Amino acid sequence: MLGFHKIPTVFEYEDFVSCGQSVPYVRLIGESWPMTKERSYFEATALKHQHSLSPKHVPEVYHFDRTMSLIGMRYIEPPHIILRRGLIAGIEYPLLAEHMAEFMANTLFYTSLLYLTTTQHKNAVAEFCANVEICRLTEQVVFSDPYKISEFNRWTSPYLDTDTEAVRNDNNLKLEVAELKFCEKTQALIHGDLHTSSVMVTQDSTQVIDPEFAFYGPMGFDIGAFLGNLFLAYFAQDGHADQGNDRKSYKVWITDTISGTWNLFHKKFTSLWDKHKEGPGEAFLYAIYNNVELWELVKQKYMTELFHDSLGFAAAKMIRRIVGVAHVEDFESITDLVKRADCERRALDFAKMLMKKRRNFNTITDVISAAQ
Amino acid sequence: MLGFHKIPTVFEYEDFVSCGQSVPYVRLIGESWPMTKERSYFEATALKHQHSLSPKHVPEVYHFDRTMSLIGMRYIEPPHIILRRGLIAGIEYPLLAEHMAEFMANTLFYTSLLYLTTTQHKNAVAEFCANVEICRLTEQVVFSDPYKISEFNRWTSPYLDTDTEAVRNDNNLKLEVAELKFCEKTQALIHGDLHTSSVMVTQDSTQVIDPEFAFYGPMGFDIGAFLGNLFLAYFAQDGHADQGNDRKSYKVWITDTISGTWNLFHKKFTSLWDKHKEGPGEAFLYAIYNNVELWELVKQKYMTELFHDSLGFAAAKMIRRIVGVAHVEDFESITDLVKRADCERRALDFAKMLMKKRRNFNTITDVISAAQ
Ligand SMILES: Nc1ncnc2c1ncn2[C@@H]1O[C@H](COP(=O)(O)OP(=O)(O)O)[C@@H](O)[C@H]1O
Ligand SMILES: Nc1ncnc2c1ncn2[C@@H]1O[C@H](COP(=O)(O)OP(=O)(O)O)[C@@H](O)[C@H]1O
Ligand SMILES: [Mg+2]
Ligand SMILES: [Mg+2]
Ligand SMILES: [Mg+2]
Ligand SMILES: [Mg+2]
């Protein structure tokens, strides 16, 4: 949507609607795929909550009109641009990893059972269960359609025809996708669509928008969405290289940002956990885990599982952008189809490997080495 | 509660209340531990649903009065007795494994994403989230208190003093307990308290009652509760042996019932899944997994994980009955404390091993061998 921070005029209402915030169908497909307008309620609710948890990285909501499906929020002013655009243009954002790590650590930790009581958590889970149509959409376009024949799927044809078929016939891959259990894990309030077009950036500001897919789900889905989309940007760079800029150093910046995001997230998340170890959270009562060695083991086990979850979701998000319904501008803007297909194939092969072998990786550095 | 199947009289109302169905506190502890009366709403809702899914093994609900917290259900007539009593008396129930496997297969399969659409499932999850106080009670008495010092814990003292302390100091055990993630897995509508006092039996009838702890949680919690309580009965047998009956053949019947329950559950559950493979369930779309080899792999992986979950929960349920607040008559009825403590210690040691090594077991027969 387009934000505004004054009393909205009729023009702004129309502008807003034209941006699709409240259209009752899936914008990419059109009116043939209806979608609940109620998602703007969950977007507003999630935005408010995320702003309270990470105020520097989420715009404030000033007004929400449920009947109009209208959200009035802080205008994220120029020179902010959508991160994906910046990644295509080859612009470095030195604070991006730090900021995204902070956003994810705060929003995920404080909505999990590591911080909340069971009562608070279950109440919140129940509220967001009603955003089910949007979960179902995610399930379909991310976890189902790419692995079967679907009228909505598309890919860079004919170059990726056999690659696409191979995805549908890869039993191991499909087994591993099912293991992610997107719909049964009420771990934390996740953004639900944390790709690089849901982030607006300048050199020193990072703003996360558009949490209309928010619900209580697996934390790894957010972390994986962000890392997976950075990997997509990485694999697209060769398609954007030209005589003036071979993009080599930019690729290094992207991989540094990938490792920085995970490593800083790990640090911030576990720090929050340490800070609140005697707090209200009921998952690991301090009275039980109050032993230096055990406390470290608990964190290590939790973070390793979260890492592997995140890698699995990163892979799923990459695959679906290459063989599913919704593609990314990172690749779409490469006009030479042979070149584009080549970039996409490398991304796809990496993602398939990552999905299947995710539990073998111990550090993000190892993952990056495998991508190079 | 005491059931009735005629228009209730005032006496029956009082009788009902005196049975604790609707007392606003935890009966075992007293008024100092308040507990929501609303749990009878969830008990009635779960009973109705479970009856519709497994009519032969759940009494029909005729009437529910929310204000009075009153459930009128089919009277389970004599000679039905509480299963635990039968196990203590050494009575064999030839159809118990078959019936319990059927109850669990039907109630768990049909409320999971293997059968339900995401929309149906999330709506049901949301409804039962409100039974949170009861989840929290389970969390406390099953997963927390036994692993820390708590005023509620008790054990056969002084014989088990060091064993109890050892539980509190067992880091590996505590790590594994946390892995069970009781509160974050919305797999199916579980009974939530499926021990052997929630089952009434005769030689040819098995009736499951008292699902006041029902919510969307891990299936393994029900399976584990039932198997774990059969194991408790098994370890208590030596305490009930006397000159007239050494209980040896009865122990064989119990272990046969344990293996029969799991193996029949496995068979019935996977049959239901096969039967509905092209049904509405959204976890494994047939269009994706429609390949003979892959379909078998999917089921195998799912059932192995469920087996390991069930063993972990069985262990947790055993441990808490020996060192936690609520004990079982199986052991309590052994008046010789040395003998009782001896039975309890063997059960406890087995449960600790099971919790830590559960992923190493491939068959229920192997688990039973480890108990012998
Ligand atoms: N608060 C804001 N300030 C400035 N621009 C915004 C703001 N929110 C959204 N936008 C712009 O509107 C576009 C669409 O908004 P978004 O919330 O992502 O809607 P959609 O659900 O249609 O993707 C964004 O890509 C961004 O360019
Ligand atoms: N439908 C019924 N028919 C006959 N007896 C019943 C029935 N329901 C419960 N009972 C008896 O009442 C006792 C307590 O019922 P239960 O539902 O287990 O309540 P509580 O929550 O107090 O454990 C049972 O152990 C059983 O003996
Ligand atoms: Mg958007
Ligand atoms: Mg949006
Ligand atoms: Mg009972
Ligand atoms: Mg009851």
Ligand SMILES: [Mg+2]
């Ligand atoms: Mg009860």
